[in-house]
Amino acid sequence: EVQLVESGGGLVQPGRSLKLSCAASGFTFSNYYMAWVRQAPKKGLEWVATISTSGSRTYYPDSVKGRFTISRDNAKSSLYLQMNSLKSEDTATYYCARLAGSSDYWGQGVMVTVSS
Amino acid sequence: DIQMTQSPASLSASLGETVTIECRASEDIYNGLAWYQQKPGKSPQLLIYNANSLHTGVPSRFSGSGSGTQYSLKINSLQSEDVASYFCQQYYNYPLTFGSGTKLEIK
Numbered sequence: 001e002v003q004l005v006e007s008g009g010g011l012v013q014p015g016r017s018l019k020l021s022c023a024a025s026g027f028t029f030s031n032y033y034m035a036w037v038r039q040a041p042k043k044g045l046e047w048v049a050t051i052s053t054s055g056s057r058t059y060y061p062d063s064v065k066g067r068f069t070i071s072r073d074n075a076k077s078s079l080y081l082q083m084n085s086l087k088s089e090d091t092a093t094y095y096c097a098r099l100a101g102s103s104d105y106w107g108q109g110v111m112v113t114v115s116s
Numbered sequence: 117d118i119q120m121t122q123s124p125a126s127l128s129a130s131l132g133e134t135v136t137i138e139c140r141a142s143e144d145i146y147n148g149l150a151w152y153q154q155k156p157g158k159s160p161q162l163l164i165y166n167a168n169s170l171h172t173g174v175p176s177r178f179s180g181s182g183s184g185t186q187y188s189l190k191i192n193s194l195q196s197e198d199v200a201s202y203f204c205q206q207y208y209n210y211p212l213t214f215g216s217g218t219k220l221e222i223k
Contacts, residue, residue, distance in 0.1 A: 102150035
């Protein structure tokens with residue numbers, strides 16, 4: 001059974017940093033692109049980052065480019081999102097997702113609140 | 117960037133009815149389209165990929181169709197457990213983009 005479990009969320013002040021983790025199991029992690037998708041409270045879904053199988057290629061929307069960094073450790077079947085210079089508009093539930101073209105499996109999400 | 121315009125924003129239908137949700141892309145996305153269901157308080161779940169392929173375990177009353185810039189999700193024989201928000205997403209090109217969502221309620 002595919003499982004994705006996010007951790008590392010919480011309350012953080014504007015301008016500070018936070019690192020999210022996603023532990024994967026139930027599939028060969030190194031064979032799949034992975035992504036982070038977020039959802040602000042009562043809002044729609046926004047793609048945040050994608051990483052290739054080896055980690056050599058990463059993709060970001062303009063809204064987070066230069067502030068967020070996606071990475072992975074295939075030996076640990078883990079995905080990460082380093083978030084720097086956080087803004088109030090980054091407040092959201094962050095989901096880790098496996099990519100097979102579409103996002104075929106999602107984690108339960110972790111809440112990040114950016115507030116002073 | 118490819119814009120995804122989803123309609124309607126909300127929908128109310130009776131049990132057993134058939135409902136259709138539409139998504140229009142701002143350019144041809146060559147069937148690189150997925151539909152997700154999100155129940156209240158839960159994470160999104162994949163329903164349809166490649167515009168018309170049913171994801172594993174998804175009931176056959178869900179179906180997807182379309183091509184080019186116009187796509188739709190149809191739910192036959194609406195059930196109470198179908199109460200949820202539905203989102204389309206294009207993955208033909210980066211940045212990946214989602215529709216704004218459709219909230220489905222039972223009348």
